[in-house]
Amino acid sequence: MARMTMIEAIRSAMDVSMERDGDVVVFGEDVGYFGGVFRCTQGLQQKYGKTRCFDAPISESGIVGAAIGMAAYGLKPCVEVQFADYVYPAYDQIVSEAARIRYRSAGEFTCPITVRMPTGGGIFGGQTHSQSPEALFTHVSGLKVVVPSNPYDAKGLLIASIEDPDPVIFLEPKRLYNGPFDGHHDRPIQPWSKHELGEVPDGHFTVPLGKAAIRRAGSAVTILSYGTMVYVAQAAAEETGIDAEIIDLRSLVPLDLDTILASVKKTGRCVIIHEATLTSGFGAELASLVQEHCFFHLEAPVARVAGWDTPYPHAQEWDYFPGPARLGRALVEAMGA
Amino acid sequence: MPDKGPLQFHVPEPEVRPGDTPDFSKVVVPPAGEQPRPAVDAKPENIRDLAYTIIRVLDDEGRAVGPWAGSLTDEELAEGLRHMMTLRAFDARMQLAQRQGKTSFYIQHLGEEAISCAFRKALKPGDMNFPTYRQAGLLIAGGYPMVQMMNQIYSNDQDPLKGRQLPIMYASKEYGFFSISGNLGTQYIQAVGWAMASAIKNDTRIAAGWIGDGSTAESDFHAAMVFASTYRAPVVLNVVNNQWAISTFQGIARGGAATFAARGHGFGIPALRVDGNDYLAVHAVAKWAVERARLNLGPTLIEYVTYRAGAHSTSDDPSAYRPKTDSVAWPLGDPLIRLKNHLIAKGLWSEDRHKQAEAEILSLVIAAQKEAEAHGTLHQGGKPSARDMFEGVYAEMPAHLRRQRQQAGI
Numbered sequence: 001m002a003r004m005t006m007i008e009a010i011r012s013a014m015d016v017s018m019e020r021d022g023d024v025v026v027f028g029e030d031v032g033y034f035g036g037v038f039r040c041t042q043g044l045q046q047k048y049g050k051t052r053c054f055d056a057p058i059s060e061s062g063i064v065g066a067a068i069g070m071a072a073y074g075l076k077p078c079v080e081v082q083f084a085d086y087v088y089p090a091y092d093q094i095v096s097e098a099a100r101i102r103y104r105s106a107g108e109f110t111c112p113i114t115v116r117m118p119t120g121g122g123i124f125g126g127q128t129h130s131q132s133p134e135a136l137f138t139h140v141s142g143l144k145v146v147v148p149s150n151p152y153d154a155k156g157l158l159i160a161s162i163e164d165p166d167p168v169i170f171l172e173p174k175r176l177y178n179g180p181f182d183g184h185h186d187r188p189i190q191p192w193s194k195h196e197l198g199e200v201p202d203g204h205f206t207v208p209l210g211k212a213a214i215r216r217a218g219s220a221v222t223i224l225s226y227g228t229m230v231y232v233a234q235a236a237a238e239e240t241g242i243d244a245e246i247i248d249l250r251s252l253v254p255l256d257l258d259t260i261l262a263s264v265k266k267t268g269r270c271v272i273i274h275e276a277t278l279t280s281g282f283g284a285e286l287a288s289l290v291q292e293h294c295f296f297h298l299e300a301p302v303a304r305v306a307g308w309d310t311p312y313p314h315a316q317e318w319d320y321f322p323g324p325a326r327l328g329r330a331l332v333e334a335m336g337a
Numbered sequence: 338m339p340d341k342g343p344l345q346f347h348v349p350e351p352e353v354r355p356g357d358t359p360d361f362s363k364v365v366v367p368p369a370g371e372q373p374r375p376a377v378d379a380k381p382e383n384i385r386d387l388a389y390t391i392i393r394v395l396d397d398e399g400r401a402v403g404p405w406a407g408s409l410t411d412e413e414l415a416e417g418l419r420h421m422m423t424l425r426a427f428d429a430r431m432q433l434a435q436r437q438g439k440t441s442f443y444i445q446h447l448g449e450e451a452i453s454c455a456f457r458k459a460l461k462p463g464d465m466n467f468p469t470y471r472q473a474g475l476l477i478a479g480g481y482p483m484v485q486m487m488n489q490i491y492s493n494d495q496d497p498l499k500g501r502q503l504p505i506m507y508a509s510k511e512y513g514f515f516s517i518s519g520n521l522g523t524q525y526i527q528a529v530g531w532a533m534a535s536a537i538k539n540d541t542r543i544a545a546g547w548i549g550d551g552s553t554a555e556s557d558f559h560a561a562m563v564f565a566s567t568y569r570a571p572v573v574l575n576v577v578n579n580q581w582a583i584s585t586f587q588g589i590a591r592g593g594a595a596t597f598a599a600r601g602h603g604f605g606i607p608a609l610r611v612d613g614n615d616y617l618a619v620h621a622v623a624k625w626a627v628e629r630a631r632l633n634l635g636p637t638l639i640e641y642v643t644y645r646a647g648a649h650s651t652s653d654d655p656s657a658y659r660p661k662t663d664s665v666a667w668p669l670g671d672p673l674i675r676l677k678n679h680l681i682a683k684g685l686w687s688e689d690r691h692k693q694a695e696a697e698i699l700s701l702v703i704a705a706q707k708e709a710e711a712h713g714t715l716h717q718g719g720k721p722s723a724r725d726m727f728e729g730v731y732a733e734m735p736a737h738l739r740r741q742r743q744q745a746g747i
Binding site: 057062067068069073089092093096097101103104105106108109141142166210253255257 | 510518533544556560561564732
């Protein structure tokens, strides 16, 4: 076991995967010699050579399109899109191609690619370095969508994603790269070295896609969260004193519906939080599933706390970011209903 | 500079429209045999002229002339004719089957048969094509069973794609034919990626990407050219310029460039422009590019100058946007007739034998069609199970799809 940041854990996942399987290749903008703008691929080119870890032109459609061709050949590419905000030029390749190749060719060709991208805000990145586009991918049949919340999961989920026989969109909450973040931006930064989930095995292990984790057991209300919002939920539960059960979904597709339903049936209340914009966000899907399956267990309306339906602002970052105060109000309201 | 007044917006127009007399005076057709054949390791900057001419082998008398001649044996030429005749007969039957309501959609190759049929013969087993919807000659000339193609077109119970894909969007790994998307241009960069993978693994296999004149305007074309150039990928990048993107003439995608082939120059990719209706020229140029790729010399861009003699698809009526006699006036002729005349000129073929072969081929196509129709057509007979609709979205069916299948009651 070692202490790792989320960046080191992600790097370790690629290292372990490349070591075990000669078909795993890694490329993207700045990921080769330099090791990525967030340093997630640092040292991989030196260790595995330029043919397995290399720089790509600034062309997201090219990066993903080339990865699809490589996957058709038999490789297992793990590519980086520098920010989730830059993925849109690759959207056609992801939606019309990667997601459908297995289906439309009846298995003649498959697409085992992993597309990594830093997601979410909280770093004063403005509208082009802060977005959370997960719902644009969960809506597409044929894709898997993963969002880790800590170094241990990041490594285990990324190895599982690389080994998965289908395309995986791997969203890395960049505000969590160096430590957990609960939305209290005015407090000192906590490093992963002081967090139990910063303990990560050096070697190979996987965290299966489609299994949620209960981060805090509770009986009063269920909070459905993922990524950075797991820590916002923890802070809100602590600050309101409400005995919330906090579920970290870890993967949105496939979704661990059983864990969600068991919790909501137990607590009778459900508040959903995500950083992405509210309208047609993944929270809408979760709310719908919860009411479909738990209607007669519910004591209060299912509530959603999310980013406002505006572009991600710059100066107003903390007015936009759904922090513990906003979630706390929703929790209190859910309890009062 | 004189004052030219306010800005003016320019929208290119084709030479002629319905009711006009066809006019191909702007298609400069050089004499066959006059275009040089450089060594395969020629530097792209030294062969720039080949992007502005038309490489031709068959002359007006049906003779094979010049340095690009001689890439095929007599037997191979006869086989090539047979492939083109088969594709044409196949198209005619399937076009009719669509009109009879046996399938929803069809795309024919009329006038473009030489390109995919001849290109396939320049490849080796294991090479991979990333085709568009108008390269079924890759399958016909590759020996893929016609009945399988028809099963796919009919979406019947033997459809290898299990009814999931629009007719003619075939896929076969064994026959080097990547799954056709229907979204235009996406396959071009995928071909480059496949080729990069082959080089990464120190393999000997190469890839071929296919795109039409219209879709070169897609950003994926640019991405493919950049990646192919940067990583010197072992890929042949084919542009089939059939003059028409549904109703839009090629000038809308070409813009101010003289030719589509010339697009290669900015990327340092050797670019050749070839008579797409000349089976011999297509084969010779394809062979040159394939050899370059296999010798680790990198990508080649080839523009095939041809003419889409038929409609874009069964959903299109070209008389609404171009003269009805346009294809007759097309200066590069009919690829099938040109190869036939060549074989006759060589004393290898005759009108009688041609008629006989036509009848034989038609009976083979009809036999395949009967066999396929015994397994069903789109609205009659056997069809893929509705249950199968839920399979193959992922390697393993996730819980939400299992629930939906249950809900569907199938």
